[in-house]
Amino acid sequence: MNREQMNIVVVGHVDHGKSTVIGRLMAETNALPQGKLEQVRAHCERNAKPFEYAFLLDALKDEQSQGITIDSARCFFKTQKRNYIIIDAPGHIEFLKNMITGAARAQAALLVIDADEGVQENSRRHGYMLSMLGIRQVGVCVNKMDLVDYSQSVFDDICAEYQKFLQEINVNPKAFIPISAREGDNMTSLSSCMPWFKGGHILEIMDSFEKELGIYEKELRFPLQDIYKFTEGGDDRRIFAGRVETGAFSVGDEVVFLPSGKKTSIKAIEGFAIEEQKGAVAGQSTSISLDTQIYVKPGEIMCKVKDEGAQVGSRFRVNIFWLGRQPMIEQKQYKLKVGTAQIPVWLESVEHILDASELSTVKNKKKIDRHDVGDCILQTYKPISFDLADKIFETSRFVIVDDYEIAGGGTIVRNLGVENKRLNGYIERRDKNWEKSLISRERRLARHGHVAAFVLITGAKKIDKRSLARKLEEKLFSYDFNTYYLGLSHDSERLTSRTGMDRDRVGLLTQFGELAHMFTEAGLILIASISDMDDAEVEILRTLTQPNSLVLVNIGENLFEKENPDLEVPLVSNEEVFLDSLVELLKKKNVIMDYVI
């Protein structure tokens, strides 16, 4: 029978006694290697310094690390209930990055506060971090009670002060425990020095922590990690891969992918060397096939149709911590990773910051410095799917990548909708500064015999849309129309990578949109092809092209749910017929006038 295992992180301000707590726990649960305790005691004696339990941990760490670097070290011990892996997170602020990496793997935390020094900067910062990392089970150890004569009032004051802070950040501690790790009070048995304390000792509190708080009971969240078709290996199945974050699903369930909104149902669980399965539950990496051939991209979240489902938005309020060497600033493009989605993101505004150097909350700050924690509003390039931290934590947490490094992280706490404030603000500024021509649209129409438009041909990557776009240019040119094929498309084919939305695609679409605006303002029928456009991207190009219109043509599979292309064909078997139908479409849309041809 396998014993249950739990990761617990121990955090707190420097010198508040984290290592002593861990050393004492290990010694008292007989978790130390044979002879270690005696060895360290003897070493202390030889060097005429008093023995401390913290030295035990240092000795173990040295052994583990062969004296290289301070990182979060791992120690193991057992209670009757289960095995514990203790992650000792460094208290120094320089090691916040390591503390966070260690703590992100923990299911519960012990937070150590020095009774004599009281609540310090890192007591608060670490508390905040725990809350943001989603560690809801916290035991607060008020250590060094021997230094304050085991005073109940000192303990009560610290509890009251810290409790107030924890309430503000929505952490509900499991217990406050007055301890002296050095003297062994309330560590693994109740101390006679504090008869006034009615709670449990540390081991009892740890054993009362629960594993995996309710991930099975929550709604289904299955972030789509990738889509496979191993045709080369003679396999024609289209496989949707990912891990169930919360909830469960069964074969036959009706599901919806968000943000696209595409619906289908689950056909089968696909796998290698597995017994036949009827479903999957939270924690399982799995792969499925679907009943209908829908076209979706990695990064979407599969939910059940009958559930409320995940949020969809492009602006949201977040709690954030920043670790990057460069501060997070407005106007700079970053990458947001939430669930399996990754998307360009900007800092819209900073709301509050718990400053790195001070204890106080700072308002009116424009940037987020290294080691700052706070809340702010982010705006993504287009809508994504996520959850709010208080509903489903697993799909609310995110990281932010600056250049190539994970520079920050946090959780989404409020959905502010899908309004593209960035783009709208840009268009407003652009139009205000755009000097209007003396030539009216009507005069251009009279001379050209057509109005301006942006004809965008899209569809799956494998379909050759470029040559069709170029032939359309030639055909319109032969009618003496002013037309131009925008040959940036070659890049766009390359840029639709399996990883989804990337920085280059944003740059490319922006470039397309700007050029479309310029060329159509000049009265041209502009033609271009871009693969794999979705609702949001078409909307961005349409906005950038305004006041001129965008004519959307789609060939084959597409990612659209709301968008209705002006012309849609499953495939092009006869080019001439297709080009004629495009000309008909332009007539119907009143781009070109019947009488001209």
Add this chain to the structure above:
Amino acid sequence: MSDLDKLESQGVYILREAYRHFKNLAMLWSIGKDSTVLLWLARKAFIGHVPFPLVHIDTSFKIPSMIAYRDKLALDWELTMIYGQNKEALAKKQTFPDGAIDRLSCCKALKSEALKHTLSGEWPRYRMDHKQKKYVLDTDTEPYTGVIVGVRSDEEGTRSKERYFSPRDQHNDWDVGDQPPELWNQFKTDFAKGTHVRIHPLLDWTELNIWEYIERENIPITDLYFDQGEGTRYRSLGCFPCTSSVNSTAKNPKEIIEELKSGQFANIAERSGRAQDKEGGGTLETLRKDGYM
């Protein structure tokens, strides 16, 4: 879910992240039990397929049956199998078995150097041609930017500091002191040109987990790990001049699991039969910084 189920699920998730984000991805396959488990996980992740090449660094001093086993599996499972080696050192007999250099320098030359230059594509790579059933010079010389490796954090000290996705700079160096944060399941999948990322799906597995999984999944493992009736077997595989067998009569995964749980190996380190770990202090860290896996 059992602990093994969780480890499997996490391993599959990491492999899929690697496949999604790295265009030039390869998996190091040492033929040992860990990297064979890794290979099995890949087949789980990609529904029976292994959609990236396996790279083996052939020191030429591997136990011969290891190479036979490698090529058999490569053909049976239709793997894209690549090997590379330090041809110059071997030709000039600059090796420990030839008496020219010490063990560590030998490891550095035949493993670290060979690995570095095979990954970067500077040295020739040999690819198994499934039609001819033999190795031919590989025309692909693109550097691998994502390299999947089967290290486990319980093997020895430095490995416990690894991340799942661990960057290496232009010089193949590993900056242990300044590693990127790794939060939840968000890994370092962005990297600058010239650098690459090592990916470690087995980081949380123990030696015992590995054997339990081999038994559960019935994974074919080279029989060097099992006693063939002589009362000895290998616990860890390497080059024959530097790897010694252990006294054990375990003949199958089940008996090895028993041995690890309560038998003679319950308190003895796995790599104790690997001579290069013992020379000097912190040598494996030195090797690892130089790119040793």
